[in-house]
Amino acid sequence: xxxxxxxxxxxxxxxxxxxxxxxxxxxxxxxxxxxxxxxxxxxxxxxxxxxxxxxxxxxxxxxxxxxxxxxxxxxxxxxxxxxxxxxxxxxxxxxxxxxxxxxxxxxxxxxx
Amino acid sequence: xxxxxxxxxxxxxxxxxxxxxxxxxxxxxxxxxxxxxxxxxxxxxxxxxxxxxxxxxxxxxxxxxxxxxxxxxxxxxxxxxxxxxxxxxxxxxxxxxxxxxxxxxxxxxxxxx
Numbered sequence: 001x002x003x004x005x006x007x008x009x010x011x012x013x014x015x016x017x018x019x020x021x022x023x024x025x026x027x028x029x030x031x032x033x034x035x036x037x038x039x040x041x042x043x044x045x046x047x048x049x050x051x052x053x054x055x056x057x058x059x060x061x062x063x064x065x066x067x068x069x070x071x072x073x074x075x076x077x078x079x080x081x082x083x084x085x086x087x088x089x090x091x092x093x094x095x096x097x098x099x100x101x102x103x104x105x106x107x108x109x110x111x112x
Numbered sequence: 113x114x115x116x117x118x119x120x121x122x123x124x125x126x127x128x129x130x131x132x133x134x135x136x137x138x139x140x141x142x143x144x145x146x147x148x149x150x151x152x153x154x155x156x157x158x159x160x161x162x163x164x165x166x167x168x169x170x171x172x173x174x175x176x177x178x179x180x181x182x183x184x185x186x187x188x189x190x191x192x193x194x195x196x197x198x199x200x201x202x203x204x205x206x207x208x209x210x211x212x213x214x215x216x217x218x219x220x221x222x223x224x225x
Contacts, residue, residue, distance in 0.1 A: 034213075043116070043203050043216030044155065087154055098210050099168075102154025 022088030116217035130192035137206030147203040
Protein backbone atom coordinates (compact mmCIF):
# COMPACT_ATOMS: atom_id res chain seq x y z
CA UNK A 1 0.00 0.00 0.00
CA UNK A 2 1.24 3.48 -0.89
CA UNK A 3 2.34 5.60 2.07
CA UNK A 4 2.30 9.32 2.82
CA UNK A 5 4.82 11.49 4.66
CA UNK A 6 3.79 14.58 6.58
CA UNK A 7 5.56 16.89 9.05
CA UNK A 8 4.74 15.99 12.64
CA UNK A 9 3.62 19.49 13.56
CA UNK A 10 3.13 22.99 12.21
CA UNK A 11 2.15 26.35 13.64
CA UNK A 12 0.17 29.17 12.11
CA UNK A 13 -1.09 32.54 13.20
CA UNK A 14 -4.82 33.10 13.29
CA UNK A 15 -6.35 34.52 10.09
CA UNK A 16 -3.26 33.67 8.04
CA UNK A 17 -3.15 31.02 5.29
CA UNK A 18 -1.76 27.59 6.15
CA UNK A 19 -0.11 25.22 3.70
CA UNK A 20 0.07 21.62 4.91
CA UNK A 21 2.39 19.49 2.75
CA UNK A 22 2.19 15.78 2.02
CA UNK A 23 4.59 13.57 0.09
CA UNK A 24 3.34 10.39 -1.59
CA UNK A 25 6.09 9.39 -4.00
CA UNK A 26 4.79 5.82 -4.45
CA UNK A 27 1.28 6.88 -5.45
CA UNK A 28 -0.28 4.82 -8.21
CA UNK A 29 -2.37 6.16 -11.07
CA UNK A 30 -5.71 5.24 -9.52
CA UNK A 31 -5.05 6.36 -5.92
CA UNK A 32 -7.15 9.29 -4.77
CA UNK A 33 -5.63 11.79 -2.30
CA UNK A 34 -7.89 12.40 0.68
CA UNK A 35 -7.49 14.80 3.58
CA UNK A 36 -9.18 14.36 6.92
CA UNK A 37 -8.74 16.27 10.15
CA UNK A 38 -9.32 15.16 13.71
CA UNK A 39 -10.21 17.60 16.44
CA UNK A 40 -9.55 16.62 20.06
CA UNK A 41 -11.87 13.86 21.32
CA UNK A 42 -13.62 13.55 17.96
CA UNK A 43 -13.47 11.17 15.02
CA UNK A 44 -11.74 12.16 11.77
CA UNK A 45 -13.68 14.66 9.67
CA UNK A 46 -13.57 14.67 5.87
CA UNK A 47 -11.95 17.80 4.43
CA UNK A 48 -11.33 17.33 0.72
CA UNK A 49 -10.10 14.87 -1.90
CA UNK A 50 -8.77 14.85 -5.44
CA UNK A 51 -7.16 12.73 -8.15
CA UNK A 52 -5.19 14.97 -10.52
CA UNK A 53 -6.65 18.47 -10.66
CA UNK A 54 -6.65 21.06 -7.90
CA UNK A 55 -9.86 21.10 -5.88
CA UNK A 56 -11.67 23.73 -3.85
CA UNK A 57 -14.51 23.47 -1.36
CA UNK A 58 -15.87 25.57 1.48
CA UNK A 59 -13.34 24.19 3.93
CA UNK A 60 -10.08 24.19 2.01
CA UNK A 61 -8.21 23.87 -1.27
CA UNK A 62 -6.13 20.93 -2.43
CA UNK A 63 -3.16 21.56 -4.72
CA UNK A 64 -1.78 18.43 -6.41
CA UNK A 65 1.64 18.40 -8.03
CA UNK A 66 1.76 17.63 -11.73
CA UNK A 67 3.60 14.34 -11.12
CA UNK A 68 1.17 13.57 -8.22
CA UNK A 69 4.05 12.73 -5.89
CA UNK A 70 3.05 15.47 -3.48
CA UNK A 71 0.08 17.59 -2.53
CA UNK A 72 -0.71 20.56 -0.30
CA UNK A 73 -3.80 21.27 1.76
CA UNK A 74 -4.47 25.00 1.93
CA UNK A 75 -6.54 26.60 4.66
CA UNK A 76 -7.09 30.13 3.41
CA UNK A 77 -7.60 31.80 6.80
CA UNK A 78 -6.77 29.71 9.83
CA UNK A 79 -9.01 30.04 12.87
CA UNK A 80 -8.56 28.65 16.36
CA UNK A 81 -11.13 25.98 15.48
CA UNK A 82 -8.81 24.68 12.77
CA UNK A 83 -6.36 23.40 15.38
CA UNK A 84 -6.37 19.65 14.77
CA UNK A 85 -4.39 16.70 13.43
CA UNK A 86 -4.53 16.69 9.63
CA UNK A 87 -4.20 13.36 7.83
CA UNK A 88 -3.18 12.99 4.21
CA UNK A 89 -4.43 9.62 2.99
CA UNK A 90 -4.09 7.71 -0.23
CA UNK A 91 -7.25 5.81 -0.94
CA UNK A 92 -5.66 2.72 -2.34
CA UNK A 93 -7.67 0.66 -4.79
CA UNK A 94 -5.46 -2.42 -4.41
CA UNK A 95 -7.60 -5.50 -4.92
CA UNK A 96 -10.65 -3.28 -5.24
CA UNK A 97 -10.84 -2.64 -1.50
CA UNK A 98 -10.50 1.18 -1.56
CA UNK A 99 -8.68 1.18 1.77
CA UNK A 100 -7.72 4.29 3.71
CA UNK A 101 -4.15 4.04 5.01
CA UNK A 102 -3.70 6.66 7.73
CA UNK A 103 -0.25 7.91 8.78
CA UNK A 104 0.48 9.85 11.95
CA UNK A 105 -0.65 13.19 10.47
CA UNK A 106 0.38 16.81 11.07
CA UNK A 107 -0.66 18.46 14.31
CA UNK A 108 -1.60 22.06 13.46
CA UNK A 109 -1.39 24.64 16.19
CA UNK A 110 -3.10 27.98 15.56
CA UNK A 111 -1.82 30.94 17.53
CA UNK A 112 -4.16 33.77 18.51
CA UNK B 113 -28.87 14.68 8.86
CA UNK B 114 -27.58 12.71 11.84
CA UNK B 115 -24.00 11.54 11.68
CA UNK B 116 -22.54 8.24 12.78
CA UNK B 117 -23.59 7.50 16.35
CA UNK B 118 -21.45 5.48 18.74
CA UNK B 119 -21.97 4.42 22.31
CA UNK B 120 -20.70 4.45 24.90
CA UNK B 121 -18.30 7.37 24.48
CA UNK B 122 -16.11 6.16 27.32
CA UNK B 123 -15.67 2.75 28.95
CA UNK B 124 -13.42 1.65 31.79
CA UNK B 125 -13.12 -2.06 32.56
CA UNK B 126 -10.75 -4.43 34.29
CA UNK B 127 -8.65 -6.82 32.25
CA UNK B 128 -10.26 -10.15 31.37
CA UNK B 129 -13.71 -8.55 31.36
CA UNK B 130 -15.85 -8.46 28.19
CA UNK B 131 -16.81 -5.18 26.51
CA UNK B 132 -19.03 -4.20 23.59
CA UNK B 133 -19.27 -1.10 21.44
CA UNK B 134 -22.29 -0.09 19.39
CA UNK B 135 -22.46 1.87 16.13
CA UNK B 136 -25.38 3.29 14.17
CA UNK B 137 -24.24 4.44 10.71
CA UNK B 138 -25.64 7.25 8.61
CA UNK B 139 -29.00 6.25 7.16
CA UNK B 140 -28.67 4.62 3.77
CA UNK B 141 -24.96 3.87 4.10
CA UNK B 142 -24.31 0.30 3.05
CA UNK B 143 -20.66 0.13 4.08
CA UNK B 144 -19.60 0.17 7.72
CA UNK B 145 -16.07 0.18 9.14
CA UNK B 146 -14.54 -0.36 12.55
CA UNK B 147 -11.15 1.23 13.22
CA UNK B 148 -8.73 1.11 16.13
CA UNK B 149 -6.78 4.24 17.04
CA UNK B 150 -3.89 4.06 19.47
CA UNK B 151 -2.63 7.20 21.18
CA UNK B 152 -0.66 9.40 18.78
CA UNK B 153 -1.39 7.19 15.79
CA UNK B 154 -3.78 7.30 12.88
CA UNK B 155 -6.77 4.93 12.74
CA UNK B 156 -6.22 1.35 11.55
CA UNK B 157 -8.96 -0.66 9.90
CA UNK B 158 -10.25 -3.67 11.84
CA UNK B 159 -13.19 -4.77 9.73
CA UNK B 160 -15.37 -3.61 6.85
CA UNK B 161 -18.98 -4.61 6.22
CA UNK B 162 -20.92 -4.44 2.99
CA UNK B 163 -24.50 -4.58 4.27
CA UNK B 164 -24.43 -7.52 6.69
CA UNK B 165 -21.41 -9.27 5.16
CA UNK B 166 -17.91 -8.84 6.60
CA UNK B 167 -15.84 -8.45 3.43
CA UNK B 168 -12.49 -7.46 4.98
CA UNK B 169 -11.66 -8.69 8.48
CA UNK B 170 -8.01 -9.50 7.88
CA UNK B 171 -6.83 -7.10 10.63
CA UNK B 172 -9.35 -8.22 13.27
CA UNK B 173 -7.71 -10.30 16.07
CA UNK B 174 -10.21 -13.11 15.90
CA UNK B 175 -9.12 -14.84 19.09
CA UNK B 176 -10.69 -12.14 21.24
CA UNK B 177 -12.48 -9.71 18.90
CA UNK B 178 -15.79 -10.29 17.17
CA UNK B 179 -18.21 -8.10 15.27
CA UNK B 180 -21.66 -8.34 13.81
CA UNK B 181 -23.95 -6.24 11.69
CA UNK B 182 -27.36 -7.81 11.85
CA UNK B 183 -29.88 -6.58 9.27
CA UNK B 184 -27.14 -4.52 7.64
CA UNK B 185 -27.65 -1.41 9.77
CA UNK B 186 -26.33 -1.20 13.35
CA UNK B 187 -23.13 -2.94 14.30
CA UNK B 188 -21.53 -4.22 17.49
CA UNK B 189 -17.84 -4.80 18.13
CA UNK B 190 -16.98 -7.05 21.08
CA UNK B 191 -13.79 -7.87 22.93
CA UNK B 192 -13.69 -10.92 25.21
CA UNK B 193 -11.58 -11.01 27.27
CA UNK B 194 -10.06 -7.52 27.22
CA UNK B 195 -6.32 -7.08 27.72
CA UNK B 196 -4.35 -4.06 28.89
CA UNK B 197 -3.10 -3.46 25.34
CA UNK B 198 -6.66 -3.03 24.08
CA UNK B 199 -6.84 0.44 25.63
CA UNK B 200 -7.48 2.71 22.65
CA UNK B 201 -10.20 4.60 20.79
CA UNK B 202 -12.55 2.47 18.69
CA UNK B 203 -13.97 4.37 15.75
CA UNK B 204 -16.91 3.49 13.55
CA UNK B 205 -17.31 4.94 10.06
CA UNK B 206 -19.80 4.52 7.25
CA UNK B 207 -20.07 5.32 3.55
CA UNK B 208 -22.67 4.95 0.82
CA UNK B 209 -20.53 2.28 -0.81
CA UNK B 210 -16.94 1.12 -0.48
CA UNK B 211 -15.95 3.64 -3.21
CA UNK B 212 -17.36 6.65 -1.39
CA UNK B 213 -16.14 9.06 1.27
CA UNK B 214 -16.11 7.67 4.79
CA UNK B 215 -17.78 9.52 7.65
CA UNK B 216 -16.58 8.82 11.17
CA UNK B 217 -18.32 8.72 14.50
CA UNK B 218 -16.87 10.29 17.68
CA UNK B 219 -15.37 7.01 18.86
CA UNK B 220 -15.42 5.02 22.10
CA UNK B 221 -12.42 5.49 24.36
CA UNK B 222 -11.67 2.19 26.12
CA UNK B 223 -9.46 2.01 29.19
CA UNK B 224 -8.50 -1.45 30.45
CA UNK B 225 -7.14 -1.52 34.02
